Amino acid sequence: DTAVSQTPKYLVTQMGNDKSIKCEQNLGHDTMYWYKQDSKKFLKIMFSYNNKELIINETVPNRFSPKSPDKAHLNLHINSLELGDSAVYFCASSPGTGKTEAFFGQGTRLTVV
């Protein structure tokens, strides 16, 4: 069974469109994250939720909006997609917010054309 699963795995869309990426974890973790990996493979955190509450909101354009309907799910909605949004987006989860590692999904490769 996949611990952290994201859908879709690949997403190709035109500039200006709105798209969503879904993430679900079956590990019973309280905390979930979105990370962005750019074309140079650099990873940077975007958001974090703990028990459905937003606890990290890095400097991300307002076009990106996370939503956590329950602590097992964290979705990422992106409005008015731009070429620069092309990247791999990783969802992750962890048991808490301190002394523990994060478990990552397989990633969603978003290509904006």
Add this chain to the structure above:
Amino acid sequence: AQSVTQLDSQVPVFEEAPVELRCNYSSSVSVYLFWYVQYPNQGLQLLLKYLSGSTLVKGINGFEAEFNKSQTSFHLRKPSVHISDTAEYFCAVSAGNTGKLIFGQGTTLQVKP
């Protein structure tokens, strides 16, 4: 603020040779340190972690790392690499109580036959 520097962007090595991937971190508070591996088109998998205690930590696939507080380093080592170890390796630090991971730039390990 915390930061992580991986000193080598690419490390080519022959099969069965030893390898060391270097990682230095900067932090004004106690840190937790991690090494993750990313195989092509996959998510990140935890190799090992340092949370406290013994400074020599052993991980999966024969990897180990040593936490050196005085040198603020957490270098990853393997005594004998395999072709299957070819991947991208990321060092990460977590500090504070948000669970946020700050990643290094990554090191591409290329194992040649």
